[in-house]
Amino acid sequence: MGYIVSQSIFTVNELRIADRLDGRPRHVADLAHECSVDADALHRTLRVLAAEDLFQEGPAGTFRLAPLGELLRTDAPGSLHEFANLMAGESYRVWADSAYSVRTGKPAFDLVHGRPHFDWLAEHADAARDFNRAQASLVAQRLLPLLERDWNDVKTVVDIGGGNGTLLATLLGQEPHLEGVLFDLPHVVTEAETSLTESGVRNRTRIVGGDFFVEVPDGGDVYVLAQILHDWNEEKALGILRSCRKALPAHGRILILEQVIPEDNEPHPAKLLDLHMLVLLGGRERTETDWRSLLTDSGFRLDSVEHSGRSSLMTAVLD
Numbered sequence: 001m002g003y004i005v006s007q008s009i010f011t012v013n014e015l016r017i018a019d020r021l022d023g024r025p026r027h028v029a030d031l032a033h034e035c036s037v038d039a040d041a042l043h044r045t046l047r048v049l050a051a052e053d054l055f056q057e058g059p060a061g062t063f064r065l066a067p068l069g070e071l072l073r074t075d076a077p078g079s080l081h082e083f084a085n086l087m088a089g090e091s092y093r094v095w096a097d098s099a100y101s102v103r104t105g106k107p108a109f110d111l112v113h114g115r116p117h118f119d120w121l122a123e124h125a126d127a128a129r130d131f132n133r134a135q136a137s138l139v140a141q142r143l144l145p146l147l148e149r150d151w152n153d154v155k156t157v158v159d160i161g162g163g164n165g166t167l168l169a170t171l172l173g174q175e176p177h178l179e180g181v182l183f184d185l186p187h188v189v190t191e192a193e194t195s196l197t198e199s200g201v202r203n204r205t206r207i208v209g210g211d212f213f214v215e216v217p218d219g220g221d222v223y224v225l226a227q228i229l230h231d232w233n234e235e236k237a238l239g240i241l242r243s244c245r246k247a248l249p250a251h252g253r254i255l256i257l258e259q260v261i262p263e264d265n266e267p268h269p270a271k272l273l274d275l276h277m278l279v280l281l282g283g284r285e286r287t288e289t290d291w292r293s294l295l296t297d298s299g300f301r302l303d304s305v306e307h308s309g310r311s312s313l314m315t316a317v318l319d
């Protein structure tokens with residue numbers, strides 16, 4: 001019955017209940033009135049989520065946020081509000097047909113929505129904006145191992161599939177000597193203008209729209225691939241890596257910021273994300289053995305792997 005919990009989280013997230021609780025307990029009738037929803041139904045929903053440690057029920061139908069529930073606040077450090085929104089949207093409907101993906105190895109997204117995920121996003125501007133925002137909201141948590149490495153010997157960094165520019169803006173903000181190239185689909189990079197300008201790094205950034213299966217911009221010392229290769233099956237991932245290989249100078253390297261699936265049977269979020277990638281895109285998360293062979297097959301050598309909380313940073317050089 002796990003999806004009952006997920007769906008309840010999506011509902012309170014859409015109603016912004018976490019923001020409305022704002023550090024103090026409130027009566028469910030008061031919340032229901034403010035959100036124009038049914039008070040009894042909201043009470044029953046919050047009761048489910050209190051059992052999941054997101055809320056605490058106090059006396060006489062009052063609720064307050066529990067520490068875990070704070071993550072649904074829009075202004076919480078490491079907020080998961082945008083991410084929960086993303087899981088609730090077009091991808092949630094796709095999971096009803098996940099058995100199709102198991103039968104065929106193909107993404108159920110294409111069956112449910114009629115076309116591949118990124119093509120669908122290109123035709124749905126609001127969903128695309130939400131998708132890019134959700135990705136950007138996760139960047140702060142993923143970025144740490146990238147920020148901690150030594151950038152002194154690098155002049156130009158190219159962010160492949162850099163979305164709305166959040167990662168590049170943060171990195172260039174920390175490293176004033178760096179120049180950046182933001183590369184993504186043409187309709188996505190248009191969103192980056194604002195974030196790069198507001199971060200004060202626009203004058204050190206080149207924005208390039210294109211298709212990484214065709215080519216990626218040259219001129220970089222370092223190419224960052226953050227949450228890119230897991231979107232694709234082996235054949236497509238090899239295509240992206242080969243485009244990077246063509247653009248990379250002899251001294252260059254690629255930095256891959258992705259999940260590494262532990263080779264055991266313990267619970268790990270990457271194992272869930274792995275199935276999500278299958279159902280959404282026909283992609284996959286990879287073990288370290290998988291990463292090594294993917295890189296070898298595309299003319300690279302895995303030089304180092306640094307594991308950190310959510311994602312790992314893998315450095316690869318030309319073989």
Ligand SMILES: C[S@@+](CC[C@H](N)C(=O)[O-])C[C@H]1O[C@@H](n2cnc3c(N)ncnc32)[C@H](O)[C@@H]1O
Binds near residue numbers: 163183
């Ligand atoms: C999962 S998002 C990762 C975004 C960002 N790197 C991050 O870490 O949040 C994948 C990105 O790949 C981009 N993308 C998908 N297909 C592409 C293509 N053919 N060429 C260039 N970028 C593409 C998407 O627009 C999206 O921004």
